[in-house]
Amino acid sequence: MGGGIIGLSLALELRRQGAEVLLVERGEPGREASHAAAGMLAWCDPHSPAALRPLIQASARLYPEFVYELAEESGVRIDFRREGTIAFDPGCPGMGPGVRSLTAEEISALEPSLIPPKLPAEFWPEASVDPRTLLAAAIAAARRRGIKIVHGAHATEVVIKEGHAAGVKSDQSLFAAENVVNCAGAWAGGLKAGVTPVPTRPVKGQMLALIPPEKDRLRHVVRAPQVYLVPRSDGRLLLGATVEEAGFDKTVDPATIQRLHRAATRLVPSLAEARILEDWAGLRPGTPDNLPVLGTTSLPGYFVATGHFRDGILLAPITARIMAQLIAAGECEFDLAPFSLFRFENEGQASRRNPG
Numbered sequence: 001m002g003g004g005i006i007g008l009s010l011a012l013e014l015r016r017q018g019a020e021v022l023l024v025e026r027g028e029p030g031r032e033a034s035h036a037a038a039g040m041l042a043w044c045d046p047h048s049p050a051a052l053r054p055l056i057q058a059s060a061r062l063y064p065e066f067v068y069e070l071a072e073e074s075g076v077r078i079d080f081r082r083e084g085t086i087a088f089d090p091g092c093p094g095m096g097p098g099v100r101s102l103t104a105e106e107i108s109a110l111e112p113s114l115i116p117p118k119l120p121a122e123f124w125p126e127a128s129v130d131p132r133t134l135l136a137a138a139i140a141a142a143r144r145r146g147i148k149i150v151h152g153a154h155a156t157e158v159v160i161k162e163g164h165a166a167g168v169k170s171d172q173s174l175f176a177a178e179n180v181v182n183c184a185g186a187w188a189g190g191l192k193a194g195v196t197p198v199p200t201r202p203v204k205g206q207m208l209a210l211i212p213p214e215k216d217r218l219r220h221v222v223r224a225p226q227v228y229l230v231p232r233s234d235g236r237l238l239l240g241a242t243v244e245e246a247g248f249d250k251t252v253d254p255a256t257i258q259r260l261h262r263a264a265t266r267l268v269p270s271l272a273e274a275r276i277l278e279d280w281a282g283l284r285p286g287t288p289d290n291l292p293v294l295g296t297t298s299l300p301g302y303f304v305a306t307g308h309f310r311d312g313i314l315l316a317p318i319t320a321r322i323m324a325q326l327i328a329a330g331e332c333e334f335d336l337a338p339f340s341l342f343r344f345e346n347e348g349q350a351s352r353r354n355p356g
């Protein structure tokens with residue numbers, strides 16, 4: 001249930017293992033958070049939660065093959081770039097091999113049009129991907145592999161038979177299944193299953209894309225405290241992103257877009273004249289501790305894979321792999337205890353007992 005990058009990647013992995021897979025999507029697949037993402041594969045980021053690092057690093061290692069297979073199978077060209085990131089960070093060193101600090105001369109050799117802020121700078125050997133090309137490839141590959149995608153079906157509850165998940169009900173029909181996986185992103189808490197609801201919340205992110213002058217095109221992702229800049233191979237440059245607690249609201253605020261544009265202009269002055277192609281907002285699936293929710297639930301046959309917050313594009317390949325292992329074999333190669341839905345089990349009860 002849920003046709004974002006997480007649901008699609010897991011559907012593909014389960015199908016590879018021979019399962020029959022039905023993807024139930026409320027709207028069109030791949031049009032929510034996954035469509036809105038910048039696509040940085042930020043495995044060197046020192047600010048990512050420590051508990052998540054093993055998954056982040058494993059997923060980054062899987063990425064080249066993940067992209068290659070999807071492109072081969074779908075015939076869709078995926079914009080996957082491996083130029084690396086120039087990160088300006090007020091203190092923390094980046095993580096992992098290949099991270100090195102940069103002098104002003106090195107920065108201007110890497111990106112001549114960049115005016116570096118007065119902050120320590122590092123090179124992070126990260127890749128980035130255009131999530132829209134990735135989603136197009138995943139949808140085409142899913143169809144090719146015989147995954148049935150039902151769109152326009154809003155799943156409302158898990159069907160339970162003899163204490164086991166037996167499918168999902170939507171506003172229009174009932175879909176029978178031996179196992180159900182909730183991959184509904186920021187909306188995951190809306191699916192009734194008679195167990196602890198998945199405590200995801202929407203965390204809004206606004207972004208814009210523009211076309212910089214040809215002479216000032218960036219090669220690297222640039223991360224600064226007020227804005228990040230992510231180049232695409234077709235010449236677009238994406239600027240992002242806000243992190244806002246605004247409920248399920250996806251309106252774009254022109255003043256916020258201008259603020260991001262101005263912050264980027266301080267880094268690359270010619271961006272002031274660049275034409276804005278598009279602006280948008282998406283809803284990241286956040287959780288109370290900002291860690292994903294991955295694994296089993298107290299209802300046999302009902303699983304959850306969501307809450308990937310700012311790293312869902314990066315974490316898609318490893319999420320698909322471990323969830324498919326868990327569904328097929330009842331165990332997987334990582335300890336999922338930190339990501340278990342059970343960590344939230346007593347919260348609802350506690351707040352009911354202490355309503356203040």
Ligand SMILES: Cc1cc2nc3c(=O)[nH]c(=O)nc-3n(C[C@H](O)[C@H](O)[C@H](O)COP(=O)(O)OP(=O)(O)OC[C@H]3O[C@@H](n4cnc5c(N)ncnc54)[C@H](O)[C@@H]3O)c2cc1C
Binds near residue numbers: 029039042154205284
């Ligand atoms: C501005 C922005 C920038 C980002 N940048 C990055 C980045 O650089 N790198 C990175 O790794 N991540 C990034 N992210 C985070 C990333 O986009 C998310 O973590 C990821 O897309 C989550 O994927 P998902 O499949 O769980 O959710 P979604 O893509 O939101 O998919 C969930 C799907 O479930 C469907 N659904 C919901 N409810 C129901 C229902 N009841 N029945 C049926 N279907 C339902 C929805 O319609 C949707 O298609 C960014 C996010 C934003 C908003």
